[in-house]
Amino acid sequence: MTDRSRARQGARDPYRPEGLDDAFSDDATRSAAADEATPGGAAADAAAPETPAAGASSAGPVGTGAPAPLPALGAVGWLRWAWRQLTSMRVALLLLVLLAVAAVPGSVFPQRPQDPARVAEYLTDHPDVGPWLDRLGFFDVYASVWFSAVYLLLFVSLIGCILPRTRVHLAALRGRPPRTPRRLGRFPAQGSGTSGDAPRAVVERAAAVLRRRRLGVPAFRVDVHDEGAGTWSVSAERGYLRETGNLLFHLALLGLLVSVATGQLLHYRGQAIVVQGTGFANVQAGYDSFERGSAFDPADLDPFTLRLDDFESRFDPRTLQSRDFTAHVTVTEPGGEPTPEQIKVNHPIVAGGAKVYLMGNGYAPRLTVHDAAGEVAFAGTVPFLPQDEVYTSRGVVKVPDVSGGQDQVGLVGFLLPTAVEAAPGLWRSVDPQPAEPLLVLSVWHGNLGLDTGVPQNVYRLDESRMQQSVDAAGDVVTLYVRPGQTVDLPDGLGTLTFDDLPRFVALDLRHDPSLAWVLTFALLALAGLMASLFAPRRRLWLRAAPGADAAQDEGPGAATTVVTAAGLARGDDVGLQPELDRVLAAVLGAPPEPSSPSAGPDPQEDRT
């Protein structure tokens, strides 16, 4: 709380925390200095911290309707004006609020990077507004022009306000505490007492108390002044850390933005499905999906290989909720020995400079299809994607390589890890573990459409040129196959063998060289924030005058030294008066007289 606001209390605002331009609550100093015969030192000192805000405070009035001298305003003038507006606290506030507002639509509308399927669904459900929202970027808010504009402006504003403040703060760091004001009576924290020692001795003791080290650094920066006529005083200042922390916080935010952006350029991420007993090689073709920043060259992928040896899963027997997943893999770095590793959810491993995450798992039945000619038309594993808690899994088997002239075959259906016949002909899974695996498939034949040039989803069957097999009664044919069994395909298409049931894991591989920087800047921001909010910034003054001078006040016979002290803080500071009291007590060796003007019924309360 500044003194200015204190003075205003009756007239205007009853409370007004200090603003950007009150780099310190200097009004008290200034008004005290104005009382001095020669306002030199203190007034200049008081003015110095004002400079950082020159931009903001002069922009303030402009913003509130009193434009700068218009005739002189050329193009440069307008630019300056715009820059001042942009770097003013008011605009920073506006931009912060805008940023908060602009971030909201991203959790209201489905977002393409997170969930493209739901975006497509939204677009079909809302044919009228959907396309407009799409054009305006509402389905990719955080990459949209308007969202980017807000945060980029905010950061420009940040730079514009941080740089001058850094310069001023660096100067302040080399400065000295302001001289002791002539009158100490108007400061928010006060104390007084008497001492039998000479003024100089008292003041030097005070300086020693104030210089005491805390955590290896002196608490206060201290100056001792000989004020003549036997009067001595000491002025002290602490809390440079507060502004340092604030600057660190804002600069760290900039660092954070830059490192996140760098990471966007240099990263890659990809998904790979790896079936038990098979391997994965880290080349772009090895991925099921792959995405990278524009500065990353896929040729730089470190070609390690990874093999899934085994996969374990545990579920709660009662609720069937998952409890643990562990993938046992063997990683071989180029030129290195194969090393066994474990990947768990929450515990990625690092291979070839990329983090490897376990993101999903399921079953990949190993199947063999013989065509009508008895040739092997398909042999391999087919991942079936789990749809629910009990791993009812959906999959598609496409058999294109049939002997000449025959129809291609597509098998669509479900894998039930523990199948139970709930009602005649109605099977469902009751447990995620493979106790009684059963494949339930329907059969299509015709043209799979793989040669149309349109990329196909491996988990979808394009049925437009195919025909579903039906039995004599016209009912759809359903195949039920258990591991080890071979069944005939309908319509004389051949046979299907369910060989066994290995597991698969879905791995995410991600490389982002900026991670360490992002973390560092985030932690720096946190540290800076704490310093800026919790480090007290205070000035203390203590004056010791010979008792003779004070005789008028104290009455005749006071042959002692009269000590008066005052304190001023930046912002609301509960600890100011206690600190002053502590210093006085240490100097006088006795509890000081409580003499704060605002010492109300509750001494615990803040004196601001």
Next chain:
Amino acid sequence: MNVAELSDLFVWSAATALTIALVAYAIDLARATEAAQAVRSARRPAVVGAGSASGGDVLTADPPPAASAASAPRRRAAGIAGSTLVLGTALLLVAIVLRGVAAGRWPTANMYEFTIVGTFCATAVLVVVQRRRAIAFLGVLVTGIAVLALVLALNTLHVQADAVQPALQRYWLVIHVGVAILATGVFTVAFATSVLQVLQDARTEGRSRLERPWRRADGLRQAFHGARVTGPAFAWLEQVPDARRLEALSFRLHAVGFVLWTFTLIGGAIWAEEAWGRYWGWDPKEVGTFVAWVVYAAYLHARTTRGWAGRRAAYIVFVGYAVVLANFTVVNLFITGKHSYSGL
């Protein structure tokens, strides 16, 4: 009765204790209003001039003897409120520990647990704040929210105490969620303080004391005038610290809350990097946390912006707290995202 049921029982008894505290605070508040009216009628002839000259300060001084008639039962109500508040908080702590024992893990994995732990944090902060300066209104507001939250938790959010799925099995569940809950608790008390600050400000700077034309007063203030903040029903405000001190208290609480929230954000990102393979992905919960963070940053800036300090900054707090609550309720219940883990 098993340990989990015992825990639920303790939550019920905590809710009961806090209800008693709520009633006692309400009585205290009513008495404070009476006392304030007594003071006013007692000194009206003498102090009118002084009172209007120096704003709220004179009015916040301790009640003169005229009011002491009402102050004995008042003290009793305040005493009951204080001790049942402590009792309720302690019961809640026991309930939380038992819940953790029953589930065999740190008890902050679902909305039910989040609610009871968050309520515990809010009442614990209230205990600390009330030790230094008992403010009945703060007590009413915070215990009111606490009782509501507990009853809601028991009736609609309750889930079986159980172990969690792999994505949650990490010490970050303790750090990230724990700190988020703590921050929510601190924000709750800070919010109540800001409400009080705005009420107090509207009262001491009522229509007649406004230096600008009434038309240009902001909407919230005009609304408060309609609610007669300046009238006798709000006379208890005269027992409450003045708006400037409330603002200072609210800022201090918000500073702590904001640091905790920042840590929640960073901790969440670190955890997401391990569990989901990216530190930030604009998941709805992440967006909500980010928006709340930016709003509170705006509050801190508003405090230091000319024309925004004080009451208007407090309005930003209202928005921020609404975002925090929505992030917990709306995002969990109605928006699917990666945080939709625990059913409820």
